[in-house]
Amino acid sequence: MFTGAMIDAPAQAGSDADASRTVLFDFDGVLFQGDAFEQFIRHRYxxxxxxKALALLTMPWWLLCGVFSRRRAAWALSHVALCGxxxxxxxxxxxxxADQIVRRPRQFYRDGLSALRRHVAEGDEVIVVTGCERILVTRLLTQLGLPELTIVATQLKPGVFGMRLHSHNVGRRKVQNLAAKGVTNWRMAYTDSFQDMPMLKPAGEAVLVNGTPKLCKRVEKALGRAVTRVAWY
Structure with missing residues (x-):
């Protein structure tokens, strides 16, 4: 699965020719209840x-990262947990x-997985576009009986002290990474986050999963049109 200096993205996704059948799914908060990679890092600690001792020793570093953004601090702590x-x-x-948490009760949104499987059964090109790390999310989906999905995800690479972030697949990066695979149009996009606005804007139908009224209103204002709202359990 690993064939180079970094964890490579999977080959081939859909193309603009079949954009009317292309459907995007976020993972965390849409199919998975919570943040899968964060759970993995917490498990490591x-x-x-x-x-835990390394985290204390490196506290000045990740606290400094936190001055600039919480995301940087989180990744600094992730790098510590991946050391060696x-x-x-x-x-x-x-x-x-992944093999452990896939067996946890209520860890996944059954309604979300049912919707995804329905799209697959109808012949749609389903792409999971997520900020979760690729190996972790790939294993989870495989264990759920969905091994053939195209996945566009965060990638790690080996460094001097251990695995390190190579490309964090969030926000505009999701759209950029899709474009790198030749995917620039899609019919539907499912998400639970305003951060996915770049992914929602080109969608013929934007779907908010378990969105609060405040979030739905904010997204609709930014899009200039209504969104489809779903409550998944």
Missing amino acids: ASSPVY LGVQRYQAIAEDF
Whole structure:
């Protein structure tokens, strides 16, 4: 699965020719209840006092990152939790964690998975576009019986001290990474976040999952049109 200096994205997605059948799904908050990669990092800290000690030793670094953004601080702590992991070891640990949490009750939105499977059964080109790390989300979807989906996700790469962030697939980066695969138009997009506005704007139908009235109003104002609202459990 790993064939180079970084964790490569999967090949081939849909094309503009079949844009009318292309449907995008976010993962965290749409199919998965919570943040899967954050749960993985928390698991890393909970399972070893060594990483807790490293987090304390590196506190000045990640606190400094937090001055600029909470996201940078979170990734700094993630890098600490991934310290010492090479590509193959990371893959084994991430997949083992995925195998554990896929069996947890109420960890996934059943309604979301049903909707995704329905799109697949109808012949739509379904693409999961997520900020979750690619190996982790790929394993989770495979264990759910969805191994053939195209996945556009965050990528890691090996560094001197362990695995490091290569490309965080969030916001505008999602649209850019889709365009790199030749996907620039899609019929529907499912998300739970305003951060996915770049993905919602080109969609023929924008779908907000479990959106609060405030979020729905904010998204509709930014889009200049109504969104479809769904409540998934």
